[in-house]
Amino acid sequence: MFEVDEASRALGIELAEAGDGRAVVTMTITESMVNGHAIAHGGYLFLLADTAFACACNSHGPVTVASGAEISFVAAGRLGDRLVATAAERTRYGRNGIYDVTVHRETPDGPEVVAEFRGRSRVIEKTRENA
Numbered sequence: 001m002f003e004v005d006e007a008s009r010a011l012g013i014e015l016a017e018a019g020d021g022r023a024v025v026t027m028t029i030t031e032s033m034v035n036g037h038a039i040a041h042g043g044y045l046f047l048l049a050d051t052a053f054a055c056a057c058n059s060h061g062p063v064t065v066a067s068g069a070e071i072s073f074v075a076a077g078r079l080g081d082r083l084v085a086t087a088a089e090r091t092r093y094g095r096n097g098i099y100d101v102t103v104h105r106e107t108p109d110g111p112e113v114v115a116e117f118r119g120r121s122r123v124i125e126k127t128r129e130n131a
Contacts, residue, residue: 001058008051008097011044015055021099023055028058029081040077048085049117056087056099057121067096069119077114081105085117097121 002008002015008025011033016024027048035041049071057064067086075085101117 002051002055003050006053008047011047013048013051014015016084018055018059021092021097023052023059023087025055025085027083027085029077029079030084031079033077034079036084037076038079038115040081042071042073045073045077045083045103045115046071048115049087049103049115050119052085052087052101053099053104053117053119053121054130056089057097059118062123064097064123066118067115067122068121071115071117073115074113075105075115077105081114083114084111087092087119095123097125 011027013025013027016026029040033040033044050069067126083103083105085101085103087099090098092099102113103115104111104113
């Protein structure tokens, strides 16, 4: 799925790992991602977390899409920050799932949380070839 995700790949998002309801993706904040307050635009942080969520919930095989999501911004992202989004499955029930994603920046003192995201997933009937 990630190999054909032009939206995420065009922003420099890289998939570090995915499998068994988990995923890790990375992205560096560039000048085009910074808003008028000189901080990372929240939409880019959401997109990074959403990409990790998508990779995690699709790691089981069937085509799965978001049925909803929310994000809490904890700290501002800054130009040049290398962000890491780690998604983890919390539960799956029927065709639904709940996933949490933590977005952090890497610092010399260790990771610093930037955002927390919760996504709700839904398996759809279509196969990947027909999606």
